[in-house]
Amino acid sequence: MRIRGGREIRGELxxxxxxxxxxxxxxxxxxxxxxxxxxxxxxxxxxxxxxISP
Amino acid sequence: MRIRGGREIRGELxxxxxxxxxxxxxxxxxxxxxxxxxxxxxxxxxxxxxxISP
Amino acid sequence: MRIRGGREIRGELxxxxxxxxxxxxxxxxxxxxxxxxxxxxxxxxxxxxxxISP
Amino acid sequence: MRIRGGREIRGELxxxxxxxxxxxxxxxxxxxxxxxxxxxxxxxxxxxxxxISP
Amino acid sequence: MRIRGGREIRGELxxxxxxxxxxxxxxxxxxxxxxxxxxxxxxxxxxxxxxISP
Amino acid sequence: MRIRGGREIRGELxxxxxxxxxxxxxxxxxxxxxxxxxxxxxxxxxxxxxxISP
Amino acid sequence: MRIRGGREIRGELxxxxxxxxxxxxxxxxxxxxxxxxxxxxxxxxxxxxxxISP
Numbered sequence: 001m002r003i004r005g006g007r008e009i010r011g012e013l014x015x016x017x018x019x020x021x022x023x024x025x026x027x028x029x030x031x032x033x034x035x036x037x038x039x040x041x042x043x044x045x046x047x048x049x050x051x052i053s054p
Numbered sequence: 055m056r057i058r059g060g061r062e063i064r065g066e067l068x069x070x071x072x073x074x075x076x077x078x079x080x081x082x083x084x085x086x087x088x089x090x091x092x093x094x095x096x097x098x099x100x101x102x103x104x105x106i107s108p
Numbered sequence: 109m110r111i112r113g114g115r116e117i118r119g120e121l122x123x124x125x126x127x128x129x130x131x132x133x134x135x136x137x138x139x140x141x142x143x144x145x146x147x148x149x150x151x152x153x154x155x156x157x158x159x160i161s162p
Numbered sequence: 163m164r165i166r167g168g169r170e171i172r173g174e175l176x177x178x179x180x181x182x183x184x185x186x187x188x189x190x191x192x193x194x195x196x197x198x199x200x201x202x203x204x205x206x207x208x209x210x211x212x213x214i215s216p
Numbered sequence: 217m218r219i220r221g222g223r224e225i226r227g228e229l230x231x232x233x234x235x236x237x238x239x240x241x242x243x244x245x246x247x248x249x250x251x252x253x254x255x256x257x258x259x260x261x262x263x264x265x266x267x268i269s270p
Numbered sequence: 271m272r273i274r275g276g277r278e279i280r281g282e283l284x285x286x287x288x289x290x291x292x293x294x295x296x297x298x299x300x301x302x303x304x305x306x307x308x309x310x311x312x313x314x315x316x317x318x319x320x321x322i323s324p
Numbered sequence: 325m326r327i328r329g330g331r332e333i334r335g336e337l338x339x340x341x342x343x344x345x346x347x348x349x350x351x352x353x354x355x356x357x358x359x360x361x362x363x364x365x366x367x368x369x370x371x372x373x374x375x376i377s378p
Contacts, residue, residue, distance in 0.1 A: 043377075101155070104153060108149060159204045182237075268313040
């Protein structure tokens, strides 16, 4: 999904709530030069989300 | 539609709610040099929306 | 009307609500070098509005 | 009055509400090189206001 | 007091409310090169305040 | 404590409320070149706080 | 965890609340050139959090 500040995070969606707070497994932060940063399980605050795509 | 940070996303509107959260099918992010990024079905957080146009 | 980020949009006001969400017909985004972008009917989120002038 | 982004708007205060939304008559946007932009009657969203001075 | 965007305003505090909206008499905007801008009585929106100091 | 915009303020915590509004005695704004600005007693709006450390 | 403005803070999570306000022990601010800044116990305001990862 795309988050504010032009960053992109990908992972397996495990849960969410009404504020679009998300729990992702095996999450990775995508870096523009192609080298991704593995993050493990993350809790992402909903107000940083721009959009969610599969 | 136009979103914050000067980006533009187009797609078929499938649903929305009171906060202007939107579900779009066959969405694409428009890039200024003419090459669009296909996103598939996206959920777009309403507080990133600037305006919606057909 | 003037919106955040220095942009200006003009159109015929068709409706509004308490959050200053606006519906505009025949809207145009004014560009500083004088070439306007026609947008048709738009829904503009109120929290992007700076001021509305006739 | 001073608004966010370093801009300044002057006019005759006609009305306001609890959110500091303001209605100004004969409003002008002050430009730093001394040439003001006349705006007529404007509705200014309160959350763009930094301060109001006479 | 210090406000967002690195600006500083000084004046005699005449009133305030729960949102830290402030009324200041004889207010001045402090400019970094030492020349202050007199503002008279101002109403300052609380959400622009960073801190208040004597 | 660290506040938004990369600034840091230190002082003796005298009080706080649910919004993390803080009252500090003998506060100082830390400047990167090592020369601190004494502020006396300050009221700091909670929404500018990033984190509080001893 | 990642916070707004590209900063990263690590520590042992001691507590949290519904707004994602966090209490961290032995917290450190990670600096890009590899030299971390020890912060001790910190209270981090939830609205600065982008995501939390282990």
